[in-house]
Amino acid sequence: MNLPELKGVPPDVLREQFREQGLPAYRADQIASWVYGRGIEDPEQMTDLPQELRERLNESWRFRSLDVLRADHSTDGTIKAALRADDAAVVEAVLIPEEDRTTLCVSTQVGCPLACSFCATGALGFGRNLRSAEIVDQLCRMAELLPEGRRITNVVFMGMGEPLLNLPQVIPAVRTLLHPKGFAMAPRRVTVSTAGVVPQIAPLLEAIPVNLAVSLHAATDEVRDVLVPLNKRFPLDVLLGTLRGLPRLSRRHPVFFEYTLIEGVNDSVEDARRLVRLLEGLPSKLNLIPMNEHGDSDYRPPAPEVASRFMGVLVRGGLTTTLRRSRGSDIDAACGQLAVRQLPEERPAGRKPAAPQAAPGRASSG
Ligand code: SF4
Incomplete structure (x- = not known):
């Protein structure tokens, strides 16, 4: 499921995106309040949004990444x-x-x-x-x-x-x-x-x-x-x-x-x-x-x-x-x-660096 991730879009940018899509910007604020203020990630539980928008959110965004x-x-x-x-x-x-x-x-x-x-x-x-x-x-x-x-x-x-x-x-x-x-x-x-x-x-x-x-x-x-x-x-x-x-x-x-x-x-x-x-x-x-x-x-x-x-x-x-x-x-x-x-x-598949070098001695004595 390669939907865009909602949490990757800062709230001000989400407002802009809503405007561009002909949606009221305050709807973006409502969604951000649910997600960040109340920890709700299921659009169905965002009860102040119209049903049509909740469905659209479900189809267009991913709300959870980890x-x-x-x-x-x-x-x-x-x-x-x-x-x-x-x-x-x-x-x-x-x-x-x-x-x-x-x-x-x-x-x-x-x-x-x-x-x-x-x-x-x-x-x-x-x-x-x-x-x-x-x-x-x-x-x-x-x-x-x-x-x-x-x-x-x-x-x-x-x-x-x-x-x-x-x-x-x-x-x-x-x-x-x-x-x-x-x-x-x-x-x-x-x-x-x-x-x-x-x-x-x-x-x-x-x-x-x-x-x-x-x-x-x-x-x-x-x-x-x-x-x-x-x-x-x-x-x-x-x-x-x-x-x-x-x-x-x-x-x-x-x-x-x-x-x-x-x-x-x-x-x-x-x-x-x-x-x-x-x-x-x-x-x-x-x-x-x-x-x-x-x-x-x-x-x-x-x-x-x-x-x-x-x-x-x-x-x-x-x-x-x-x-x-x-x-x-x-x-x-x-x-x-x-x-x-x-x-x-x-563990991530990545370069395993060489074993750490031996610790250096002090550069000079105190
Ligand atoms: S201490 Fe160095 S190796 Fe470890 S996470 Fe930070 S930058 Fe990376």
């Missing part, structure tokens, strides 16, 4: 789900409930072509880009897994894949998240993460006013070349120079940096000092994430006192820094662990 294949519940409340598309591709999404918010981490690709050496998704290789509707449908499917009374308040594009390599599908999906007739989320509650696809950073922020997160993970090119091989194309000075040139950065709109702390690789005092120098004057917030171990990598997290010492150097250096508590690691739902591990037969 199914929940499996959901795992962590002891800390985190929920990870494997979601299957119509071609049997499987991606994962993670819900992270906290006291005052519920964050959904969504995927943008099946697998990932960037092969970061600490990341289980990178070890899968690349399957395909997700379509916009499949990105949006992750919100719909995951919302159904939440306990009564909970709703998704924040969305981070930090699941499987590199969002900036799939921008033509990510942008319409974010538009649906932000649109008042879509999920009506405030832009500050949506964060798109990149490993550093430099040419796409400005186009992303020109198209949609979301938070930008950058997976940094190292303070030298020597180490980052191994952890994030994309660094060989866009080294640190190019990446950080691009970020410094962004027009709308301020204390209120900082860049969010992610830094996975790996024992003996990037956790020295000298690394922390370098980070302070690298990020000096750049409006930013830094998230330290102790490495989450998984079977595709030999990397380990540093001892808690090493992580605390690292953070201390950053804080004293004036960087706004948080040391993130790992969530969902008992169900392989933490950062860098998404790999559809429970379904080996469902």
Whole structure:
């Protein structure tokens, strides 16, 4: 059934399409309210639409793009789900409930072509880009897994894949998240993460006013070349120079940096000092994430006192820094662990990258 996917069309574009087809634009708004506001995907249940239109919708659109294949519940409340598309591709999404918010981490690709050496998704290789509707449908499917009374308040594009390599599908999906007739989320509650696809950073922020997160993970090119091989194309000075040139950065709109702390690789005092120098004057917030171990990598997290010492150097250096508590690691739902591990037969058919290189030593001693 090759019908167009309704969730791939942002609500404002749907209005336009209705107008062009001679249908009242407010009907498009009604449909969006049913789908995104009330989670109804069967046109027969859209009771304020005329019967003729309900039938037409049934014949012309697909309302659902993913199914929940499996959901795992962590002891800390985190929920990870494997979601299957119509071609049997499987991606994962993670819900992270906290006291005052519920964050959904969504995927943008099946697998990932960037092969970061600490990341289980990178070890899968690349399957395909997700379509916009499949990105949006992750919100719909995951919302159904939440306990009564909970709703998704924040969305981070930090699941499987590199969002900036799939921008033509990510942008319409974010538009649906932000649109008042879509999920009506405030832009500050949506964060798109990149490993550093430099040419796409400005186009992303020109198209949609979301938070930008950058997976940094190292303070030298020597180490980052191994952890994030994309660094060989866009080294640190190019990446950080691009970020410094962004027009709308301020204390209120900082860049969010992610830094996975790996024992003996990037956790020295000298690394922390370098980070302070690298990020000096750049409006930013830094998230330290102790490495989450998984079977595709030999990397380990540093001892808690090493992580605390690292953070201390950053804080004293004036960087706004948080040391993130790992969530969902008992169900392989933490950062860098998404790999559809429970379904080996469902893994995307894609390039399997070479085994990760050995971890580099520190570039120099502290
Ligand atoms: S860390 Fe992100 S960009 Fe790197 S391989 Fe994993 S999913 Fe891809």
